Amino acid sequence: MSVEAVGSLREPVRRAVYEYVVACADSVSRNAVSEALGIGRTLAAFHLDKLVESGLLDTGYATRTGGPGSGRPAKLYRRSAAEFALALPPRDYRLLADVLAAAVLSTGAEPAAYAAAREEGARLAAAREEEAKSAVGEVVARLAALGYEPAEDGDGTVRLRNCPFHAMAQAHPPLVCGLNLALLEGLVGDAGHVTRLAPGTTGCCVTVASKNKIH
């Protein structure tokens, strides 16, 4: 149940544990959580297991290589794939989005939808214009504010660890990925950045690269 899952985050330490795990690119161990938050391993394990119980985290096992405990599988935690939405009173924007997507696809209105998304992205960027403009930093901040969980990789490309439209993107991939690309083009502008589709195994299929980093 969404209410119980979301409610389990009320406890401040548990919430800190959750936020630490979801901010990590890879699965993390109990010890890593304990060290990062400065809490005991037993307490870390208690909160991690409560978060698994409520469906917010998943567990897996990985074989350690080298060092103490080598060969023994370590229990690792990561964000679960489940989505929790809580709307009071009840709202169903997903159903509405599915209907609109079906209409766009059946009439071939994708170009109009992409144009609307690009305009919306530009509008969102304009709304944040008064904030500090430090090139890449500003773009990353915009992306973070929209829930994309941006992370810069070694070559200066910003990858987006989360797709805010995940369920819709799974249902209508070309349309929603196209809309998302157009939205991000509008958001980051085309002066200093190149946005493109570069789907990976997880996360958003769009990447943002600085023009001066492209060879």
Next chain:
Amino acid sequence: MTIHHLAQLNVARLRAPLDSPQLADFVAQLPEVNGLAEQHPGYVWRLRDESGDATSLRPFEPDVIVNLTVWESVEALRDFTYRSAEHLESLRRRREWFVPYGGPHLVLWWIPAGTLPTIAESRDRLDLLARGGPTPEAFTFRQPYPAPARSITGSVS
């Protein structure tokens, strides 16, 4: 061992002739995308004419091109279709090249491994999907069905 393979048909109604400037980008990326499909894990076969693709074959209507392929699994085809940057990019742009087909434009069905689908059969499958929605005989990515179970030749414990 796989005993069934996945057959896939998709159709597209051209917005303009294939040799027109409007279709130039589509035609230009076709060899690369076909090449990527062939190298993709789980690819088995695709229908082709003398030119190497299937665009000159117009078995249904003069302005409708067809793409008929065989893959090892739904996952393999889905991975190529939506996780290959080049293919996803061409899907994103498809409205620049094709008008809406009117009805389903893609159908999936299972065939015994080692056999190939025919164009006539693929058309029947698309009709089946258009008439009755997804079934184990004709389905979609959004509503896939598992491959038929192995025929039992001995006792299974």
